[in-house]
Amino acid sequence: MSSTSQKHKEFVAEPMGEKPVMALAGIGEVLGGKLEEKGFDKAYVVLGQFLVLKKDEELFRDWLKDTCGANAKQQRDCFGCLKEWCDAFL
Amino acid sequence: MSFVEDPACLSKSRLESDLVAHNVELPPAGSNKEAYVALHLRHVDQTNAADFSSDDDQEHNVAGEDPEGEKELDPSALTDEDLKALLFKYGVKAGPILASTRAVYEKKLRHLLQSAAEGELNEAENAVLYSDSDEEDVSEGNEDEEKESGSEGDQEKKSETLEPNQQQRKEKNAPPQKCDFSYPQCFVLSSRLRPCPPRNNEHSSKRNSKNALKSSERTRPHRSQIPAGISKVSSIAQHSGLRSGDPVKDILKDLLPDTKTSPTGIYATPRRPIKGAAQRPIQYAYPDTPVSPTIVERQDVARRLVPVYVQVLVFFALVCILLLIFVNVENTNSVVALLENVNQGPDGEEGIPVLDEAAGGDL
Numbered sequence: 001m002s003s004t005s006q007k008h009k010e011f012v013a014e015p016m017g018e019k020p021v022m023a024l025a026g027i028g029e030v031l032g033g034k035l036e037e038k039g040f041d042k043a044y045v046v047l048g049q050f051l052v053l054k055k056d057e058e059l060f061r062d063w064l065k066d067t068c069g070a071n072a073k074q075q076r077d078c079f080g081c082l083k084e085w086c087d088a089f090l
Numbered sequence: 091m092s093f094v095e096d097p098a099c100l101s102k103s104r105l106e107s108d109l110v111a112h113n114v115e116l117p118p119a120g121s122n123k124e125a126y127v128a129l130h131l132r133h134v135d136q137t138n139a140a141d142f143s144s145d146d147d148q149e150h151n152v153a154g155e156d157p158e159g160e161k162e163l164d165p166s167a168l169t170d171e172d173l174k175a176l177l178f179k180y181g182v183k184a185g186p187i188l189a190s191t192r193a194v195y196e197k198k199l200r201h202l203l204q205s206a207a208e209g210e211l212n213e214a215e216n217a218v219l220y221s222d223s224d225e226e227d228v229s230e231g232n233e234d235e236e237k238e239s240g241s242e243g244d245q246e247k248k249s250e251t252l253e254p255n256q257q258q259r260k261e262k263n264a265p266p267q268k269c270d271f272s273y274p275q276c277f278v279l280s281s282r283l284r285p286c287p288p289r290n291n292e293h294s295s296k297r298n299s300k301n302a303l304k305s306s307e308r309t310r311p312h313r314s315q316i317p318a319g320i321s322k323v324s325s326i327a328q329h330s331g332l333r334s335g336d337p338v339k340d341i342l343k344d345l346l347p348d349t350k351t352s353p354t355g356i357y358a359t360p361r362r363p364i365k366g367a368a369q370r371p372i373q374y375a376y377p378d379t380p381v382s383p384t385i386v387e388r389q390d391v392a393r394r395l396v397p398v399y400v401q402v403l404v405f406f407a408l409v410c411i412l413l414l415i416f417v418n419v420e421n422t423n424s425v426v427a428l429l430e431n432v433n434q435g436p437d438g439e440e441g442i443p444v445l446d447e448a449a450g451g452d453l
Contacts, residue, residue: 049190049191052185052186052188052191053185053194054183054185056185059191059198062194062197063191063193066193066194066197
């Protein structure tokens with residue numbers, strides 16, 4: 001089982017509220033900036049996209065790659081973070 | 091209302107892929123996006139226009155048309171509903187096709203179309219290779235054999251082509267019937283559910299080594315699809331327990347006469363509990379245990395504690411001796427008077443002036 005990062009643990013620990021998109025695990029400044037350009041300025045907007053894609057891993061990872069150019073690890077981290085958040089709060 | 095995007099809005103790479111999908115020659119490498127847009131407008135939009143009109147007598151500028159020609163191969167040209175329907179056909183349950191999700195679903199459809207096209211190519215190749223008599227049955231059967239080793243496969247398709255393969259398998263299984271031990275661990279989720287007559291268990295030996303799943307069918311003479319792999323494993327385990335349990339039982343009974351029979355054929359003897367572990371305190375069954383150095387030290391110290399009283403007595407004795415010596419050395423009236431004074435207490439008032447004179451005289 002891979003270990004989760006501190007960012008992941010912090011994100012999953014509480015409702016995301018108005019957290020910025022850079023609070024997501026795997027999304028740093030660069031990727032966060034690209035997402036914001038596309039209109040995904042808050043974490044909940046990315047959550048919306050995640051849910052619209054029916055929480056499908058492959059589709060979400062593809063979307064993330066196409067939208068902000070995330071690499072495999074970043075995709076995996078972001079997906080895992082959102083999935084776990086949904087399991088806990090949704 | 092058209093769902094097709096304006097080519098000018100698409101990116102250059104997207105235009106390129108669209109042109110490739112329509113088998114249109116790409117403009118030279120260093121050309122502008124406008125060239126792509128122009129080509130796109132000319133070729134792709136023509137086909138889109140043709141889509142919305144009747145399907146017959148379409149004017150295609152495309153050089154090599156798809157021989158099947160049953161559906162549009164360009165996912166970007168499809169409507170949302172068509173895209174969703176196509177994805178569903180390939181077994182993908184798509185969510186809402188929105189502006190943000192459309193790109194992802196198109197990409198997925200392209201992947202599926204490519205893999206489907208490759209699958210058809212493989213089948214065609216195999217048909218050429220294995221074309222003996224009875225082309226279709228044998229070729230399909232051989233394809234299925236090849237595919238079975240790799241993938242789980244569609245059970246419905248393969249159940250139809252079981253007949254020719256049954257004979258092949260029976261030939262393979264007939265000769266080797268040596269080992270009676272099965273391997274319940276290595277089962278393959280195969281669709282080869284064949285009706286095997288519930289005969290003796292000897293025939294199951296080699297089959298289990300190849301495909302342990304088949305052993306479960308001896309109890310199910312009719313073809314039935316077992317949905318869960320867990321039920322297969324449990325049935326296999328039962329059979330393995332019955333068959334391989336007998337020789338094991340005899341050995342174990344010799345060694346450990348107390349073993350209880352278990353239905354799975356798995357025998358386990360409990361291990362001796364770890365001493366000192368949680369909730370298993372050490373039981374001191376041996377009172378004459380060897381003593382550790384720390385305990386020896388403590389005993390030594392304890393021994394030293396005993397003569398403390400002796401030390402105290404010695405101390406007091408020394409004090410008395412010193413006092414006697416002091417008295418003897420001094421040997422003055424003052425000291426004697428002091429002692430008498432102490433003895434007499436308040437009655438001896440006269441002794442005091444005598445004492446004073448004596449003390450003053452001495453000093």
